[in-house]
Amino acid sequence: MGKFKRNERIAGLMYIFTNRPNEILTYNYFSKLFNVKKPSISGDIGIMKELVKKLDIGVIETIPGANGGVRFIPGNNKEETKKFLDYLCSELSKKERLIPGGFIYMMDLLNNPQIVKKIGMILADEFIDRDIDYVVTIETKGIPIGLMTAEFLGVPLVIIRKNMRITEGTAVNINYISGSTKTIQTMSLSKRALKEGANVLIVDDFMRAGGTIKGIKEMMGEFNAQVKGIGVLITTLEPEEKLIKGYKALLKLEKVDEVDGEISMSSNFELLRQFK
Amino acid sequence: MGKFKRNERIAGLMYIFTNRPNEILTYNYFSKLFNVKKPSISGDIGIMKELVKKLDIGVIETIPGANGGVRFIPGNNKEETKKFLDYLCSELSKKERLIPGGFIYMMDLLNNPQIVKKIGMILADEFIDRDIDYVVTIETKGIPIGLMTAEFLGVPLVIIRKNMRITEGTAVNINYISGSTKTIQTMSLSKRALKEGANVLIVDDFMRAGGTIKGIKEMMGEFNAQVKGIGVLITTLEPEEKLIKGYKALLKLEKVDEVDGEISMSSNFELLRQFK
Numbered sequence: 173m174g175k176f177k178r179n180e181r182i183a184g185l186m187y188i189f190t191n192r193p194n195e196i197l198t199y200n201y202f203s204k205l206f207n208v209k210k211p212s213i214s215g216d217i218g219i220m221k222e223l224v225k226k227l228d229i230g231v232i233e234t235i236p237g238a239n240g241g242v243r244f245i246p247g248n249n250k251e252e253t254k255k256f257l258d259y260l261c262s263e264l265s266k267k268e269r270l271i272p273g274g275f276i277y278m279m280d281l282l283n284n285p286q287i288v289k290k291i292g293m294i295l296a297d298e299f300i301d302r303d304i305d306y307v308v309t310i311e312t313k314g315i316p317i318g319l320m321t322a323e324f325l326g327v328p329l330v331i332i333r334k335n336m337r338i339t340e341g342t343a344v345n346i347n348y349i350s351g352s353t354k355t356i357q358t359m360s361l362s363k364r365a366l367k368e369g370a371n372v373l374i375v376d377d378f379m380r381a382g383g384t385i386k387g388i389k390e391m392m393g394e395f396n397a398q399v400k401g402i403g404v405l406i407t408t409l410e411p412e413e414k415l416i417k418g419y420k421a422l423l424k425l426e427k428v429d430e431v432d433g434e435i436s437m438s439s440n441f442e443l444l445r446q447f448k
Numbered sequence: 449m450g451k452f453k454r455n456e457r458i459a460g461l462m463y464i465f466t467n468r469p470n471e472i473l474t475y476n477y478f479s480k481l482f483n484v485k486k487p488s489i490s491g492d493i494g495i496m497k498e499l500v501k502k503l504d505i506g507v508i509e510t511i512p513g514a515n516g517g518v519r520f521i522p523g524n525n526k527e528e529t530k531k532f533l534d535y536l537c538s539e540l541s542k543k544e545r546l547i548p549g550g551f552i553y554m555m556d557l558l559n560n561p562q563i564v565k566k567i568g569m570i571l572a573d574e575f576i577d578r579d580i581d582y583v584v585t586i587e588t589k590g591i592p593i594g595l596m597t598a599e600f601l602g603v604p605l606v607i608i609r610k611n612m613r614i615t616e617g618t619a620v621n622i623n624y625i626s627g628s629t630k631t632i633q634t635m636s637l638s639k640r641a642l643k644e645g646a647n648v649l650i651v652d653d654f655m656r657a658g659g660t661i662k663g664i665k666e667m668m669g670e671f672n673a674q675v676k677g678i679g680v681l682i683t684t685l686e687p688e689e690k691l692i693k694g695y696k697a698l699l700k701l702e703k704v705d706e707v708d709g710e711i712s713m714s715s716n717f718e719l720l721r722q723f724k
Contacts, residue, residue: 190466285599323561
């Protein structure tokens with residue numbers, strides 16, 4: 173690369189930080205990339221720190237020491253997050269989303285990159301202080317949210333399969349009881365999927381009684397992993413007594429009335445740790 | 449928001465463009481966001497255009513007319529892409545990835561947000577000129593790549609299920625024959641998933657004979673959708689005769705020798721349209 177002026181470097185840094193959230197990047201890396209000496213990069217980073225604060229998009233943190241560097245921790249804007257969760261509530265409460273059996277069609281939202289990106293950013297910031305090594309989810313609907321949460325935390329995603337797959341080698345299989353349907357199900361995870369003793373965040377799209385997540389917790393036990401957090405997009409009011417504790421849900425499904433075609437959904441915005 | 453100086457706006461614009469690739473954003477939107485008049489934004493965009501060119505990260509395009517605005521089309525750096533595909537080849541050829549049955553363990557790569565983001569960006573740029581409305585994939589392993597490709601194209605992802613789900617309402621089900629295993633399988637897609645007459649890009653992680661993708665094409669026919677492109681991460685040398693034509697694969701699996709523990713994988717970098 174040729175020579176870049178300070179303003180050009182600032183824009184370039186913003187591009188890199190935005191693309192690689194929570195990754196520790198060294199002054200050396202930037203120095204080579206922009207072909208300037210380290211003190212110049214140091215000055216750039218100083219300006220960036222002020223800038224991300226002023227733009228209200230997160231913080232840039234300096235990590236001292238031999239493995240040190242800087243990283244960008246994206247943050248959510250309070251007003252925008254509140255509006256976004258309200259938007260999800262009103263969108264998900266639309267009559268036409270009702271599916272026979274009392275289900276709600278939400279694939280258009282759960283597979284929309286911009287929507288799941290925002291959800292991922294909100295979930296990530298709720299658990300940013302837990303030193304997470306992996307985000308763990310179970311196929312299929314929670315995968316996009318899980319992937320985006322993992323991206324913002326700067327860690328890999330792990331997907332538990334609902335059946336054993338020969339293409340993934342030796343696996344741990346466990347049986348669990350789905351709390352709402354009371355049926356026995358199997359989940360499977362390759363032995364290679366997690367490093368021993370990792371810290372994990374469990375993420376899913378929907379939780380009723382919590383049987384699936386209880387199963388995932390048990391699976392994590394088999395890998396000697398520590399469950400440091402549980403984040404779901406939607407939980408239901410009923411049953412009140414869940415099979416797991418300490419989860420965080422962004423939305424609450426209060427009622428589905430199939431006869432009148434009514435769905436009521438509310439936001440848990442006021443429970444978010446990141447705005448306290 | 450308060451007042452921002454030009455350099456602060458440039459950095460802010462970079463943040464927004466990077467987060468929302470291929471989305472058309474209006475001068476009005478920026479003008480309100482930064483609390484400045486439109487001619488100032490117009491000047492900012494002019495600077496941005498030069499800047500993204502100089503940084504070699506894509507182009508900013510102006511769309512004239514009533515629904516006009518500007519959008520950032522991220523581009524891949526030629527040298528970096530070549531290196532990245534070579535890295536994937538060497539990583540995927542490692543002996544320890546061999547799984548009994550001749551399979552290759554690749555979940556760590558397919559679920560790594562930074563890796564799938566790069567794959568998604570390469571696939572997106574191959575089909576950027578096809579006016580894509582949806583990226584379509586089939587569960588499970590191709591979902592992360594599909595989501596990232598969709599993000600860079602600025603369109604939603606559609607996930608075909610391998611079994612019918614009552615939670616997704618009325619669905620189209622089709623049977624297809626997996627070209628490599630010769631077994632009959634079912635795929636299912638909710639009737640709500642696609643708008644009539646859409647242009648779609650099919651994305652998957654792995655293709656052997658192409659039976660699954662042939663099935664997806666048939667499914668798209670049921671929705672009167674036009675298949676405008678097919679992009680896969682890996683294809684195999686054998687069988688030479690595939691069930692579909694006109695696909696683009698980033699990598700080619702040439703040989704898996706279970707006895708000697710050898711995997712040979714090569715890059716299709718020289719076939720990429722975006723660098724021609």
